[in-house]
Amino acid sequence: MSIVVQKFGGTSVADARKIHLAARRAIRAKMEGNQVVLVVSAMGHTTDELVRLAYEITDRPSKRELDMLLSTGEQVSIALMAMAIQEGGYEAISLTGAQIGMLTDSAFTRARIRSIDAGRLHDQLRRGRIVIVAGFQGVDADFNITTLGRGGSDTTAVALAAALQARMCEVYTDVDGVYTTDPRLVPQARKIDTISYDEMLELASLGAGVMHSRSIEFGKKFNVIIHVRSSLTDSPGTMIMSQPPGMEDVVVRGCTLKRDIGRITLVNAANRPGLVARIFEEIAARQLMVDDIIQNVAAGGDVVQLAFTVAGDDLREARLAAEAVGRQFDVAQIEVDDQLSRVSIVGVGMRSHAGVAARLFSTLAAENIRVHNVSTSEIVISVLVGSADGERALRAVHAAFELDREPAAT
């Protein structure tokens, strides 16, 4: 009998009515002949509420105690979900992270999964029960309760699907799948039927935040087919898998826009040893995150052009860091730009297709959009453009790569 893991996020279990809807979905999967495991998050804003309680007590809650506190949110949800399924006439049992032997390391609030004891789960499934597991939580070797950090319930679901060798991990959410780009910006955006883990990772990290990248990495590692779909409709969503059918035909899978990017450029600095290292040491010491680093050299290597980007909020602090190092290394000119956006195209297909970059640049040129910086990885090309050009660039690129059209069948 094949196993299906269904994951319901906080908005999908926010009240009694939604819990009953989710329960019905689990029951339907059971009636269709599957063994069914549910993973649920805390209801609605429960986690925020618990965090607020902690900060009423202290400004610096211990992480172990935070995990003890936050894990109750999911425990409430699983009990209610089990009741809802039982009310629907089916056998169900709820299990905490500890009860399924979800063993993690001891990094409280951001623990990493070490192993899962699938025995108890299989035992309950064999008895015909729908098993409801608390997402986001585990226990360490000393039996302390841990939590997995952001996107933890997705990670729980995908890890369980891997441990149980489930046929599928269905992730129910408030959108109906992964889109070629943000539909609020590009009305022609189209739901993607299938996407590879690598493409999804790039789309997730670039801002199409349907699933947390960590759970996608987990899915990739254990080859779990993830179906991201709406909890409100029955339409199929987006399947995330290693080799989407017809993959060769799709060059670009989607495109993204990230706004409010700041850039710092050290102009024509003398290329002295240690300059670049010092800059990023200073940045790291200030807990800032750098996105792109673009470096060119000129004058036979004696002159360096170094640019890097940060989130707009971090720009002021990053500038101070750059200036401090710049003084030590006699950098004459530091330029700061705060009106930039990044447009990226993502697609496994571009590995084997020439001319993708060319088409991107000619599209932007035809729109008379100036490209500031360019960075690339194996399946991504990103360009920095002026903030005023961002949306127009995204729409032009979406159209140029025909992302609004269904890919041709293989």
Add this chain to the structure above:
Amino acid sequence: MSIVVQKFGGTSVADARKIHLAARRAIRAKMEGNQVVLVVSAMGHTTDELVRLAYEITDRPSKRELDMLLSTGEQVSIALMAMAIQEGGYEAISLTGAQIGMLTDSAFTRARIRSIDAGRLHDQLRRGRIVIVAGFQGVDADFNITTLGRGGSDTTAVALAAALQARMCEVYTDVDGVYTTDPRLVPQARKIDTISYDEMLELASLGAGVMHSRSIEFGKKFNVIIHVRSSLTDSPGTMIMSQPPGMEDVVVRGCTLKRDIGRITLVNAANRPGLVARIFEEIAARQLMVDDIIQNVAAGGDVVQLAFTVAGDDLREARLAAEAVGRQFDVAQIEVDDQLSRVSIVGVGMRSHAGVAARLFSTLAAENIRVHNVSTSEIVISVLVGSADGERALRAVHAAFELDREPAAT
């Protein structure tokens, strides 16, 4: 080093301020050189709120899932309490019922404790930590979460004190101890300094509901000294122990009033075999609780006079039961009274003191209060009086046995 267990009920941890107050008390006990274990209940009305959530899902929640749900209330409290103690500069660790190996049977919502693994507790105490344990909860042999039912946190505290051979179990509550009678009815009521388990059990079951009788029974069984005291003041409360000092001198420890008692009397029934048994079978089949049963026989045993009392709410149903059986056994007359109250006096000392009953009856006679029925146990004498006479009877008895005065020192 001696161990102290402190228990804080829901009203004593209802908000951040009260949690900090409780934390300070624990820290003080620690500073005084004790090893300190805290047992806490769910905050304020949390448990009611969780029950409400369950009944939004279903009218008949499974008891296992109810326990899964309700146990989160205490888990929230222990995490916050640990944070508060840490904020006060002391080491603390919270532990769930599962984490302290609080093993129970599998009677969900009213589980009974089988054993406690004191090892982890001692280990944490030896490290100098204040240990905060979730009251009310345990796990069964299959690692399902269970709860102990009403008064469960008191039971947890007393059981822990027994398992750890603690010097004392302090129960903090919103009253400052156990009183000789209800101070709202008798302004002369006096706080009792020391009381025996047996007396406390009678007072608890008769309505002076400071502690649940189950935890007192536990204390009696394992000889745990229980100190019931106010969470708002530093004054000593009431010590519950096996042999209160000066016990011989105290004849009556306290007195109680229970209102709204209904009585059913089978008048001059033929004493046929099986009549009495059938009555109470019928009562039990209707899930009614009987308080007192008073039976007399006359005419050389041929005529029986049988009276029993029930809570006023159950009187109508009890009457139907009695009438049904009465018809089968040709009982001519069944009387029903619904305007009764029970006044009881409780004291271990009355075992060895003659004349206690005499003083009770002469007191009531002097007040011109008619006594309907009388029932006695080894340390209790109860009388039924008319509802209109209840409070007056209580006050007269309280004065007659000098309960308003400090007992003489031995």
